[in-house]
Amino acid sequence: MNSPPLHRIILAASIGNALEWFDFLIYGYFAVTISKLFFPTGNETASLLLALGTFGASYLVRPLGAIVIGAFTDRAGRKAGLTLSILLMMIGTTMTAVTPTYATVGIAAPVLILLARLLQGFSVGGEFGSAVTFVVEQSKSRKGFAASWQWASQGVTALLASAFGVLLTGLLPEDQLLAWGWRVPFFFGLLIGPVGLYIRRRMIETPEFVAAKPTATPVRDLLRRHPGRVLLAFGASIVSNSSNYLILYIPTYAVKQLGLPQATGFTATMVGAAILTAVSPLSGHWSDKVGRTGIMLLMAWLFLVTAYPVFYFMVAYPSLATAILAASWLSLVKAGYSGVLPSLMSELFPTETRGVGVSLSYSISVTIFGGFAPFVATWLIAMTGDSLSPSFYLMFTAGLSILALMLVRQSTLRQPEAAAAAS
Secondary structure, three states: OOOOOHHHHHHHHHHHHHHHHHHHHHHHHHHHHHHHHHHHOOHHHHHHHHHHHHHHHHHHHHHHHHHHHHHHHHHHHHHHHHHHHHHHHHHHHHHHHOOOOHHOOOOOHHHHHHHHHHHHHHHHHHHHHHHHHHHHOOOOOOOOHHHHHHHHHHHHHHHHHHHHHHHHHOOOOHHHHHHHHHHHHHHHHHHHHHHHHHHHHHHOHHHHHHHOOOOOOOHHHHHHHEEEEEEEHEEEHHHHHHHHHHHHHHHHHHHHHOOHHHHHHHHHHHHHHHHHHHHHHHHHHHHHHHHOOHHHHHHHHHHHHHHHHHHHHHHHHHOOHHHHHHHHHHHHHHHHHHHHHHHHHHHHOOHHHHHHHHHHHHHHHHHHHHOOOOHHHHHHHHHHHOOOOHOOOOOOOOHHHHHHHHOOOOOOOOOOOHHHHHO
């Protein structure tokens, strides 16, 4: 059977990825609103921490989802894993969209929201690795470009989610936003979810998976034979995750720390999402020409040296313009880094354990350094009284990824194609 055109391969994997991330981004963007409706405590900071903590809790089950769905992907096929992950996400989105508020059902409301987040975290735990594995195994010479669309599609999702935030917060008074407005984007996700499910069910299996002999114990084989590769992939993905969720935190940061209208943060992240969408494929394409680690090291160092000035500029001159500038710069650097990341991670693992290898290493990184980033940022500010403290977190994670990338470049654990990519 002839391989489908590259653009069809990218669309099949990326549309599901984009739809699954839509719900996560909407929850983050409307964290202030959700904290009032589902976690009322009488203290706004405490309520926000509970809402962000629930957001972060979904990441605790991501490694479990990575193990279960990633292993399923390596045993049953890439198509089967992708279909399962988006189906579970649709169930979680439905729960979030229809759950009554605390004022209606009391303690059951935050419990149901927590359960919905846990289900979504489980499903997304296997999503990234399954999607990356699918696209790189369908493309021989353009793996960087093909895999970069996992981040470009998330940029499209962030653009759409930010547009919802701008429109709803700009057009609706607060009472209507609290009453029903925040639910609109979740119901929108329910409308478009079946499209992703339909597309994924029509995909064909990758030639590499068909040619390989699937292992019956992919998780055990991965941890026994390739623990070093898991650690390297984990480290390389750290700053990608921390920067992603600090950009997601900007709408909350703009309201709570800068005293700006809620629509300001959404506008800034919408501009940043457009940059992420446009630049990620360019970065992936560039990596196919010159290698992976050189580009990623450059971008990681830019995160390290510019994080503090970016946050200082926002705090010193709080406005829509500075918020847009900050989100744009962080998104530009992130696009340069994350556009290359998926292909680098995939090249660290053999076909038989690639799905679970990418899923597990990425999910552990997201759990530790990504999903709790907004919570950590809010906590750091509350503990230190320094509104610039989130920048130190970004600098710290950039340093960790720089170390990992240097080890990737020098490591003898890489496959031959990974060695060429890391040059």
